[in-house]
Amino acid sequence: MxxxxxxxxxxxxxxxxxxxxxxxxxxxxxxxxxxxxxxxxxxxxxxxxxxxxxxxxxxxxxxxxxxxxxxxxxxxxxVRHHYAAAVPVGEKPSCIYVHPQSHGQCSRFVDDLGVPVIHTASNAASAKAAAEKPGTAAITSAPAAGIHGLKIIRENVQNSDNxxxxxxxxxxxxYPGGYPYDSPDCRKCSILIDPLEDRPGLLYEIIGVFAAMGINLSRIESRPSKRGMGSYVFFIDFAMTSYSGDAVRRLKEITFVRELGCYSGTEVV
Amino acid sequence: MxxxxxxxxxxxxxxxxxxxxxxxxxxxxxxxxxxxxxxxxxxxxxxxxxxxxxxxxxxxxxxxxxxxxxxxxxxxxxVRHHYAAAVPVGEKPSCIYVHPQSHGQCSRFVDDLGVPVIHTASNAASAKAAAEKPGTAAITSAPAAGIHGLKIIRENVQNSDNxxxxxxxxxxxxYPGGYPYDSPDCRKCSILIDPLEDRPGLLYEIIGVFAAMGINLSRIESRPSKRGMGSYVFFIDFAMTSYSGDAVRRLKEITFVRELGCYSGTEVV
Incomplete structure (x- = not known):
């Protein structure tokens, strides 16, 4: 497919x-x-x-x-980011092109370089911009550098090798649901909770359902509900245990829950 | 200053x-x-x-x-976003330039337009790109449209007027701390919590401190700690009440808390 x-x-x-x-x-x-x-x-x-x-x-x-x-x-x-340019830039390029997320991931290198930073829309756009303006450089991926004919000056400029x-x-x-909770293909689950109303203490109640059943939350991320400032939905990831199905059923009694899926959480490329 | x-x-x-x-x-x-x-x-x-x-x-x-x-x-x-172009684009422009955040805020209009979308690094960059390529258009702010000589074709294309x-x-x-908790200049507080270790149930304990004192959390946002996948810090905003100082002191007993400030939460421009 x-x-x-x-x-x-x-x-x-x-x-x-x-x-x-x-x-x-x-x-x-x-x-x-x-x-x-x-x-x-x-x-x-x-x-x-x-x-x-x-x-x-x-x-x-x-x-x-x-x-x-x-x-x-x-x-x-x-993720491996590289410092690259089309032509030798001497000690310092006139500016460096970098995507804002890549800048966050390579902030030490970029900020230490001490040259003007220009944010772009993607790592590929950074490579393209540096290829078009001699004397400039980019933070980009190895494939994007290759596509745009940039030479990698320094490899692995990300803050953390992790x-x-x-x-x-x-x-x-x-999600069709009904996944066997004891399957090795189902180690982690994701749900989207939309509280619909901003009731004080609701988040505490939601997290309490997991705490009461000893289920580890691996991530909770808030996101605007788009209904106005101060109104949020929550993306929650949690470990699959024999109680996880009960936890989701209990959550559905107290708020709006959409199951996003249960899947293997182990595959690393 | x-x-x-x-x-x-x-x-x-x-x-x-x-x-x-x-x-x-x-x-x-x-x-x-x-x-x-x-x-x-x-x-x-x-x-x-x-x-x-x-x-x-x-x-x-x-x-x-x-x-x-x-x-x-x-x-x-x-926030008011506008659909703008340098020259008349007929029914459809050849493409539309838009910053990813602005795209999120104007997704209905942009997606309904049905033309290729090119993401840019800022609303000003969107206006500049549309000014440089006749036949294209941009989603941008009124000041940026003015600076780059674009004509606004349709005002207020954001999804929500809120x-x-x-x-x-x-x-x-x-933050120097010691702010008088009953001052009208101090209605809302922000803290940054770094759990340092990923102890199961810690988030529940943290939120429970506020719940026990009846303090409304207006926002909780997780952010990577930069120590590796699955490790997060939390930005929390809460209402200032006569118990809020006690809540922060209690939190400091159980985890690492940095006070980011208490300030007036009412000013709307």
Whole structure:
């Protein structure tokens, strides 16, 4: 089945898709288009959910809010950023092109360089900009540097060698549910909670359901409900245990819960 | 005192700074530079913290993690996005330039337009790109459209007329503390919690401190600790009550808490 993913060629999303989908890839201009393609049927999608340095990917979280797509797998991609330029730039380039998320992930190197920083729309755009303006440089991925003919001056300029992006595979339609809770293919679950009303103490009650059953939350991320400032929904990931089904049933009694999927949480690429 | 803010001219940050700082503004290339300027002394800063549609601003949260700057005020700016072009584009432009956050805030209009979407690094960059390529269009702010000579084709294309960005004023050094909890200048407090270790149930314990004292949390946002995937810190905003000081003292007994400031939460621009 075709696999929709954020392009252009040379993005980390593209690199991830090449590893898990093979060659049958549809490059999309935005993550929103990836979700729209998956929701309309006929393809699966690979989207970045969070990065260990830069945090959650808002467009992906919004994709889950706008469509009924569900998650069927997760993958971790170690992220390697490189300092690259088209021609020798001497000690300092006139400026450096970098995507804001990549800047967050390489802030030490970029800020120590002490040259003007120009934010771009993607790592591929950074490479393209540096290729077009001699004397400038870029922070980019190895594939994007290769595509735009940049020479890598210094490898691995990310702050942390533990820099990892978590991707998920999304498929059409709501999560069918009823997954066997003791299956090795089902180690982690994701849900989306929309409190609908801002009742004081509700978040405490929600987290308390997990605490009471000894279920470890691996992540909780708030996201605007889009109903106005101060109103949020929550994306929660938790470990699958023999009580996790009970926890979800209990949560559904107290608030609005959408199951996003249960999947293997172990695959590392 | 000079006021550092994200540029270029025509950004919403610039618009906000003009309203609250007057003319003595220093335009910075990134939000990280705003924090660095404030931390090194001699200026105050205005930074976007969250938007009611697009969520938290990661670079601002990271600025608090990297410096010891504190918050002294907050301001709300209604966000108005416009569809604009340099020359008449007929029924459809060949493509539309839009910043990813603005895309999130105008997704209905942009997606209904049905033309290729090109993401840019800022609303000002969107306006500039559309000005340079006849036949294309941009989603941008009124000031940026004016600076780049674009004509506004359709006003207010944001999804929600309640679209608001929350800005905070940041100042040098740690929050001095000891603020009188019954002052009208101190209605809301912000803290940064770094659990340091991922102890199961710790988040439940933290939120329970507020619940036990009847203190309303207005926001909780997780952010990577930068120590590796799955390790998070939490930005929490809560209402100032006569118990809020006790709550912070209690929290400090159970985890690492940094006070980011107490400030008036009522000013709307």
């Amino acid at each position: 075709k696999c929709a993913v954020l392009g252009p060629e040379g993005t980390f999303s593209h690199e991830m898709a090449l590893k898990v989908c093979g060659r049958d890839i549809m490059l999309c201009p935005t993550i929103g288009v990836v979700f729209a393609e998956v929701a309309s049927g006929g393809c699966t999608g690979i989207v970045p959910l969070e990065n260990s340095e830069a945090g959650g990917v808002g467009e992906t979280l919004d994709g889950f809010m706008k469509t009924d797509c569900h998650i069927t797998a997760e993958y971790y991609l170690p 820099n990892v992006t978590r991707f998920v595979r999304v498929e059409k339609g709501p | 000079k006021c550092a803010v994200l540029g270029p001219e025509g950004t919403f940050s610039h618009e906000m700074a003009l309203k609250v700082c007057g003319r003595d503004i220093m335009l910075c290339p990134t939000i990280g530079v705003v924090f660095a300027e404030v931390a090194s002394g001699g200026c105050t800063g205005i930074v976007p913290l969250e938007n009611s549609e697009a969520g938290g601003v990661g670079e601002t949260l990271d600025g608090f993690m990297k410096t010891d700057c504190h918050i002294t005020a907050e301001y709300y700016l209604p 679209n608001v960005t929350r800005f905070v004023r940041v100042e040098k050094g740690p």
